[in-house]
Structure formats: C-alpha cells, structure tokens
Amino acid sequence: MNNFDYFKPKGIEAARELIVSIPNAAFVAGGTNLIDLWKYNLTNPSALIDLNHTGNNITVQEIDSGVRLSAFATNASTAYHPLIENRYPLLAKAILAGASGQIRNMATNGGNLLQRTRCYYFYDPDSPCNKRNPGSGCPAIDGYNRMHAILGTSKHCIAVFPSDMCVALAALDARVNIAGQKSSRCVPFTDFHRLPEDTPELDNTLGHGEIITSIDLPHKGFASNYSYLKIRDRNSYAFALVSVATGLELEGSIIKDARIALGGVAHKPWRIREAEDFLREKQATEKTFESAAAIILSGAQGFKFNKFKIELAKRAIVRNAAMALNPSIQKPGAQPS
Template identity: 65%
Template structure:
C-alpha cells in the first residue's frame, strides 16, 4: 500500500508552492506515465498535486506572432484532432497519432508527454543496475539486450532513449516550452528542454524541482505543405519507435528553401542537427541529397551488440521520409511514395 496525500490546486502558484515545499511531491494531470512508474516502485510520491483545474492551461489559442499556444493540460487526442493543428501543423498531428493508443491519448496531456520516462526494460527492473534509477549503480543495457537503445548522444553511464513521438514533431517545429516555478516564469527552446545522459542520466530534462509546464508555443511556420512523420517499430500497434523521423520542408518547385529533420528512438532526447538541415537549403529534394544530410545527422553514431542495425535503418528512414515529405498525400492509408 502506497499512502499519499492529495491536493487539488486551483492555480499555478498554489501548485508550484505545494510541490516546491516537498521533495517527494509530484504534479498529476493525466497520470498515464506517473502511475506506471509508481506501480513499478520506481517513485513513491508523498503528495500528489492535482493540476487538472488550473486556469488558462486547457486550451489551444493563437499567439500574437501567428503561431499557436498549446495549453499543458490539453490532451494529446484533442491536440491531434484540433482543426488548427490538422490544417497548420499536420506534422505534429501525425506524430501524436503515431504514439501510444487511443485510450492513452485521450488521457495523456501535452505537458505530461514532455516528461515521459524511458521505456528501457532495465530501468523498470528493480534487480538490474540502472544509473537512471539508482545513480552510480551501472548500466545493464550496455552489455545486455539493447535492441531499442541509443545510437547517438549516449554515454558510458546510460544508453536509454526518450520514447515520445509528439516530442519529435515538436523538435522539428522548434517549439518553445513555457514553465513557471519558484523563481518565476521562463521560456525554454525545445532543443534545450531535454538532456543527453552525460554523467547524470537520472535527469531527463532541465526543469528544476517545483517547476510546472504551463504551455507549449508553436512558431508560425508549420510546414503544412510538405511534411511527413515516419515511425518504424516492431509492430504497428502500441509500440515505441526503433527509429522515427519528423520532416518538414519548404519547397520552391523541387528546390529546398528550408528543412527540418528530427529523429526519435535513437537518443536520450529528440535528435536534430542544424548543420544537416542547412546543407539541404538550395538543393533539390532528391534521395541523394537526403542521403548526404543523413550522413551528417548520423555522424558519430555507435551501435551496440543488438542495435547496430539502427544506424542503417535511420539512414534509410531519413531518405524515405524526406521523399515522403515532398508528397504528403503519400501518407494516406494504402498510398505509396514515389521512392
């Protein structure tokens, strides 16, 4: 039996104060991941602070610069099917709908999606060493069964991957995360929100204790004309990515004016390489040019005993998804891209 106290917060300031006052307190909204890790005895909150009733966090609104603001409490399902997301940010809609199951998307919130823990099986096994769970205990995955693990940005302390699909889309769109905490409000560029493992793999992101995500801002550019999200996994239903790719292109004919490429399933955070995106500008959208960009993105990739296949898989996925982005209609069920 896990005994805990429960507090319903009526505003963000009250929620922040309550969690900041107790190192074993946690915010709860949809709870789809928190309850999982609690059941596995990985976390034991003494206080749950219910944030589901906070004002101004449950809507999708337009911003003064022409973008959109996603309230942190909007569900993944409501975000994916929102008319403005479907029409202006279809890449994000596709990424969300590739993740989890319909039931989970109906419960999970946009803010919570950013805070998912890894699905590394050693993290969930209390009998296995895991630096993410118990710092300094070791990483069982490095010499264990590591089929789903990282090929980029890993360290000797951790090779876990970040599991979110939605966040791969947000990374490609260069979203901004708005948070409030004991020291006030701040805006965090999406590229700076999640962390690589380094020597502190127990830290998934750069939030401080007591900080609360209030919203996520999408910039005006949504790549609504040329986009694609490709998720490669062991089964089509309810599985995490071995490799996923979010691609947004701005084209002038077949010439690339702007490009965004983000990968999931390959690192401790969504993976973007600005150099690769810049290298595509002014070039034709061809398999050869996407292959050159893929080589830059995968520079330094390292496989382990069971996941070395991911390097070639990621390369092919980048090329295929780049070509799919030139033909968004190819993503309809039953359709095939020209590549």
C-alpha cells in the same frame, strides 16, 4: 501502492507551494506514465498534486508568434484540433503515432514532455541503473540493447527518450513555457531535454517546483510538405526503433528550408542543424537526402544488438524525406503515384 495525500490546487502558484513544502510529492495531470512507474515500484509519492485545474485549459489558441498549446490539454484534443490538423499536420501525425487511443485521451501535452524512458533495465527495480540509482551502473551497455541509443550516449547511460510528439515539436522549433518559483521562462525545445553525460538521472532542464504551462509553435508549420515515419516492431502501441519527423519548404524542386528530427535513437529528440543547413538551396533528390542522413548519423555508435539502427535511421531519413515531397500518399488508402 503506498498511501498518499491528494491535493487539488486552483492555481499554478498554489501548486508550486505544495510541491516545495511536501517531501516526495508529485504532480499529476493525465497520470499515464506516473501510474506505470508507481506500479513498478519506481516511485512512491507521499502526495499527488493535481494540475488539471491550475491553468489555461484552452487546448490551442493563436498568439502573435504562432500557436500556443496548453500543457494541460490532452494529446488527443491537440492532435484532432482543426488548427493543428491544418497548420501543423506533422505534429498531429506524430501524436497519433504514439501510444493508443485510450492513452492519448488521458495523456497531457506537458506530461508527454516529461515521460521517462522505457528501458527495460530502468523498469526492473532489481537491476542496477544509473538513471534510477546513480552510480550503480548501466547494464544495457553490455546487455540486451536492441531498443537503445546510438547517438549522444555516455558511459553512464544509453537509454532513449520514447516520445513521438516531442520529435515533431523539436522539428517545428517549438518553445516550452515554464512557471518557476521566482519567475517564468521560455526554453527552446531542443534545449529542454538533456543528453545523459555524467547525470543520466536528469531527463530535462525542469527544476524542482517548476511547471510546464504551455508549448508555443512558430507560424511556420510545413503544412505543404511534411511526413512522420515511425518504424517499430508492430503496427500499433509500440515504441519506435527509429522515428523521423521531416518538414520541407520547397520552391519547385529546390529546398528552401528543412527540418529533420529523429526519435528512438537518443536520450532526447535528435536534430542536427548542420544537416538542415546543408539541404538549403539543394535539389530535393534521393542523393541529397542521403548526404543529409550521413551528416545526421555522423558519430553514431551501435552496441551489440542495435548496430542495425544506424543504417535503419539513414534509410528512414531518406524515405521520410521522399514522403514529405508528396504528403497525399500518407493519407489512409492512398497509393504512391
């Protein structure tokens, strides 16, 4: 690791001034992904600007439009907060499916949104990678691509976004609050992350000098009918092959509202509103969910080693929707009726 300067600004404005004035500086909060990138020599910041004392550190607070999550609070404190457990259990379950307990104790909510892909070619500094070195190529397309994307890909990149938390935030219609150099802005969560297209080096729409300050959740949390399903190679500390966040609002057996978001399949959490519109006023049956899954996976493209993900994702959507009909079966030790 290179030598670096360290700054501990007392406010958002001071932090923004530092990042703009110091070449190759980086923000740090939990640092769980930054340290990984640093150890692999993928980043070498000249200075670290600590964000932990710059803003509102209240983990969760109620606001007129719903609930606000501090970007500087840890994943663990968010997942275990009573308000999140009771009103947004889908989010709590998704957070606890990610990483390990030790990492969740350090990783922040804002940092979770900004983590980089875990593509093996991206992490290998000796391999070409358009995300790391634009124009150098994407060896994953013709290489070993079992973990890679099947939706929203481009000829420049087929990497996936690794977050579990963000899949639930996409399903919940969250909004990201961003402080900028001239003004603040609020971005719908589904517009925050980007598809690779011709600029795979850009993961999201955050500009230089901008800071995520908080994340807003609307009142509707789907607390009665929800499920998060993560399919992975081992039961702990592994990234998803496919993950699904599902929230349903039911009136008897009729679906009044539905949210479905996928992880592990694209450069961003994948949500297709056409499928959710299709589900409204339909019977909550396996056949209905199979039809919705077909809409969501329409246009999916598999590569040599990940074609199985298309069928896996369809089955995961149907299975997770069935689990959302009876969330009690998801509790430890519970058995399906």
